Amino acid sequence: DAGVIQSPRHEVTEMGQEVTLRCKPISGHNSLFWYRQTMMRGLELLIYFNNNVPIDDSGMPEDRFSAKMPNASFSTLKIQPSEPRDSAVYFCASTTGWRGVSYNEQFFGPGTRLTVL
Amino acid sequence: AQSVTQPDIHITVSEGASLELRCNYSYGATPYLFWYVQSPGQGLQLLLKYFSGDTLVQGIKGFEAEFKRSQSSFNLRKPSVHWSDAAEYFCAVGEGKLTFGTGTRLTIIP
Numbered sequence: 562d563a564g565v566i567q568s569p570r571h572e573v574t575e576m577g578q579e580v581t582l583r584c585k586p587i588s589g590h591n592s593l594f595w596y597r598q599t600m601m602r603g604l605e606l607l608i609y610f611n612n613n614v615p616i617d618d619s620g621m622p623e624d625r626f627s628a629k630m631p632n633a634s635f636s637t638l639k640i641q642p643s644e645p646r647d648s649a650v651y652f653c654a655s656t657t658g659w660r661g662v663s664y665n666e667q668f669f670g671p672g673t674r675l676t677v678l
Numbered sequence: 679a680q681s682v683t684q685p686d687i688h689i690t691v692s693e694g695a696s697l698e699l700r701c702n703y704s705y706g707a708t709p710y711l712f713w714y715v716q717s718p719g720q721g722l723q724l725l726l727k728y729f730s731g732d733t734l735v736q737g738i739k740g741f742e743a744e745f746k747r748s749q750s751s752f753n754l755r756k757p758s759v760h761w762s763d764a765a766e767y768f769c770a771v772g773e774g775k776l777t778f779g780t781g782t783r784l785t786i787i788p
Contacts, residue, residue: 565721592774594776603778603779603780603781604722604768604778604781606775606776606777609774609775617775652721652722654721654722656774658774664710664727664729664773664774666724666727667722667724667776669714669721669722669723670721671719671720671721672720672721
């Protein structure tokens, strides 16, 4: 199994630009989570999906952030417009569960390191 | 609201020495507790988890953790650390929607 795949691994952009992060979960997993990791705030859950439906987006910082999961094998996290304070490592994780409730291991991707200048 | 506290930001131990990383949690019901490890530049990997039953749980890489309800703790231990254990360790609580602690960075001295 290839594990959770994220792309790009590194992204450098200028303030105001649109950024799209992509995630392919492990085949068969029906729950997908987007996290953000910074030195100041640690690891924060942004949003999670169950069976392609967003269950809880209360962690999304503001309207500049949006996430979609058009099918079971693909999800995107978009920031528009980007700001320097969005610089962080963004992780995607997947597991099996129901409406976000899961007692199973979350498998994390390698992350996307975003730098907004 | 659920929360996790890892009081030690950074710990340094000698190779071969024993290790204990502290974790305290706040959770409204029976806690589901996890320890993850993150190597530099990598995603997180599950070391072990506790849901119920035996309060001493064994994980991968020789790690174990003990759940103590009276102390709201779930400390991670290893009897003898190896240089490859140098990493950041995260305690988490939740049922799918996980809340992570701020992490403890472990440095190993040869």
